[in-house]
Amino acid sequence: MHISEGILSAPSLTVGFAGTAVLAAATMRNLDMEEVPKISVITAVFFVTSLIKVPLGPASVHLILNGLVGVVLGWRAFPAIMLGIILQAIIFGHGGVTVIGVNALMLGGGGLIAYLVWQQRHRFSFKKREFVFGALAGATATLFSGIILALALVTTGEAFNAIAATVLAAHIPIMLIEAAVVGACAEFLQKVNPGILAGQQPARQAG
């Protein structure tokens, strides 16, 4: 899910790059040298897993997983997703070079929102908490990205309204798939290695 090259106008492209620069600077503050390989390795995992095809009726869709990046990396999800998008633009010509900014805002912003949703789990305590909030995080990330994509298309011109509507409609099944996968993954990580998940709170002391 990307905006393709050649659609957006110069102002939109500029807004994309400016917004990405601001968010990247903000989310990469106090970056420890130790975190550099960590973020990169996780980005590589997401890059690779986003190649997984999930069957959907007669067709199949690729996973986006920007919500899961938020669940795992927290604020650092933004630089991670930005890296993935730069690499995709260079290697696949997927998206494109001039739309790196817009695409990073669209998907990276979704990752940040997923983290905010994911953090709300601390307010609750029930058995399936990690699954439910993982799923919510995955769904909101996809929804956010879909809305930004549709907005970018609509502001480009009336001619793109139908495409925007189609894109939004196509996001509904993708949202459900992402919710199921991210929820299952969050629940799995909570059981197997909770230290990986972002924003964990130290276990409460008894008594």
Next chain:
Amino acid sequence: MALDIDRYARTESPLQRWDPRVKIFSMGLLILAIALLKTIPMALAALVLALAILGVSALPRHFLLHGLSFVLVFLAPFFLIMPFSYPGDAAFSLLGLPFAWEGLRLATLIFLKALAIVMVTFAVFGSSRFDISMLALQRLKCPKVVVQMLLFTYRYTFVFLDEMRRMHTSMRARGFVAHADMKTLRIYGHFIGTLLVRSFERTERVYKAMLSKGYQGELRLLVAFRSEADDYVKAGVVILLAVIMMYSDLNGALSPAEEGWY
């Protein structure tokens, strides 16, 4: 899946001999110019120019076709939707849907520009080793941390691609078949979780190994960039072509109407 963009970086060509710093900078300007074109004739000219650049790059045809096939799939929906959804006068009806030439024109414009840009990008990054391209980016004032992370990510993409294939093979060996149901999605969630756990353990080892080899947070390569007169001549030609394209696009030297086909 062809992920290694620099597989044929040794192919001898004027692009390969070009100082990567100057190459990335001038081709970047060209790409920006193409992205902002508004008329069909100039977009066609850009596509011809991109084809010429690919020709000069001497990269193998099967490698290029494979890379470009992604773009074609991605752009196909525009042709299916835009001609039938363009607001305003429809020229005629096709299968009961109003068909507008202007919609088809817009879809064509997007298609031509996107294809041209992807071709130029391929030529630029396909003609230098990836680490050298990244070092060139660093010299062009791209933040060091970003360059570092791009390099690591690129490197580990292949490691995890192999790992993922192995895991997938063993899953299938145990009888897994992907269906469109909840169970499949749950299994995928666990699959990704396992990959994450393994990669996390790996990052610890990687970081320690890097520290012991003297890593100080910066990329060091035994490559010295040297730009000579012909590097700048190539850059001059590319930038001049970009400016000419932008100029005739805006002033309609070759194409009077933005709304028309020519």
